[in-house]
Amino acid sequence: MRAARRRSILLRTPSRIGACTLPVIAHSNTAAALDAVDAQASSSNTITAATMGRTRPTIGNKQQRAKIWAREKTQKREEKDKRKEQRRKKRSRQHDLLRDGGELGEGLEPALQPRTLENTREEEPTRVLEGDAEILRDEADDEFAAHEYREGFSGEPHPDFVPPKVLVTTRPRPSKELFRFVADLISVVPNAFFYPRRHFSVQDICRKGSEQNFSHVIVLSERAKKCNGLILSKLPHGPTAFFKVSNVQVSDSVPGAGRRTEHQPEILLNNFTTRLGRRVGRMLSSLFYSKPAFQGRQCVTFHNQRDYIFVRHHRYIFEERPVDKRKRKVIARLQELGPRFTLRLRWLQDGTFDTKFGAYEWLHRRKQMDVSRRKFHL
């Protein structure tokens, strides 16, 4: 492997030194090889354009140097402005043509797209393609499949369908502020019940919970009276995820928040594209009864953007609006119901909560994973 890389470096060198011919170097030391090449280049006195560009003559006088540099800079700027202006004009001409119903034919310039972290994201090898049969089958067979609504013969739920039942608890001795968040959470998640933590360990709670047929356990943690963590464990066999929680806004503090109704909300999962992302998305959505009551017009959104999962709760309404004199279109309007909060996955564990002996499916290792800011995992 290393030898191959070294060879590739050697192969790349000719382009670096332009026209000079490269002797076949069967030397293991790359630096020595490069020295040899340089020596040959200087001996044959072939200075090419490539080498000239690299070695710019320095101007001794500082004032002169500054003047020349400044002149070059303005020149560059002017050229760029000119190019921009030309482009703008061309585009506006094209736009006018299109508006008047003309044909553009060839040479339609696409609008320049700004470079964002999303469109320059590093390719994730586990990205799931649309309708990948293997993955769909995998998902139909995973821990959350039992909570997907299925209908039996007589229109009733299928006997294999298990409606989720969620146990919500907190750290020991929670603050008053945390209770407000808990209240919000159990009203958003249908079939969720709060149990005071008392002296029980999370493992005890998981054990008792699965004995009492709970399907999920949520444990909230806090620091300085602000919720900062959420353990979500699927009972009885896992997996367990730990999320960092930030920017919690309970319903009361969401501006213009409406009152929610008892209807089962719809779930929107946005941007969960990788295997891990889809698993986390399925885990979060399995908290909800997957047959929504559409007449309630409520939706809970888990929107993943750059590995931050934004959780929002809305009521929507579809309305018709006129586009022009004849045509109209349907739009959706939203009213927020609250709460708002953001999740960030820290780890995902096989089995129920066990930080000592549990196996990690995924663990956020900051020093290894946060090297590139264009790399996202969900």
Place this chain on the structure above:
Amino acid sequence: MSINDELIWQQLNGQFCSFKAKVQTQNFCRNEMNVTGLCNKSACPLANSRYATIREIDGRCYLMVKTIERAHLPSRLWQKIRLPRNYAAALSKVTEELEHFPKYLQHRNKQRLTRIHQYLMRMRKLALRSRPTLTTVKKKVERREDRKEVKALAAAKLSKSIEAELLQRLKQGTYGDIYNFESTAWNEALDKEQQAQEESEDEDEEELREMIEYCEQSESEDEIEDVADRLSEPVVPVKKRKAPSSRARVAIEYDDEDSEAEAEPVAAMAF
């Protein structure tokens, strides 16, 4: 019990002992061979030439026995007897080994063995249980993450993307026939009409052309007049004739999507 023991004890008790730890109520002994941890003559491992104690080394118990016959060899002063893991077996082994020792030492050693077994059990239990650990919160990292979160939220354009997703669902027919929007059908009808109009215009033109040909061929004036009358009539576009007087006539049909939606349960969408 030798005279030597008495001498040593007088020295340690009256003068100085480096293992002695004095507190207000009594004196303790820091020597690891002490069977009770108290500083008194019967429990002193130095002032007794015949002594026994139990030590725990890496989770195993050893009976350490010192006899007067070993006194001349400091390196082999203590005989080290490994005790079985089983508590009852270990206890009987201690009884057996210390058969001719003073009653005090026999009793104290058994007590010590019990105590060691208890704490080993407790240690094993605690090792199995996970307990909360304190971790550092790296402020710099937190600050960076907070900043990135703000930027990600801005990039998410939440309301827009949620609205788009909902409209997409409406279009796919997830909501079945709950919503009855005229505009969708209206727009569709308009499009259809436009097509129909274009077609009919083509037909009209053809008809005209045929008629003109026919006029040219026929010689009867009446016929020509008839045709002229017909031609003078404005060619009313089908569009105007067919213009829907009321929107109620337009029925919404999501035929294709509906059948698809039925085939695939809504639940599949939600995940």
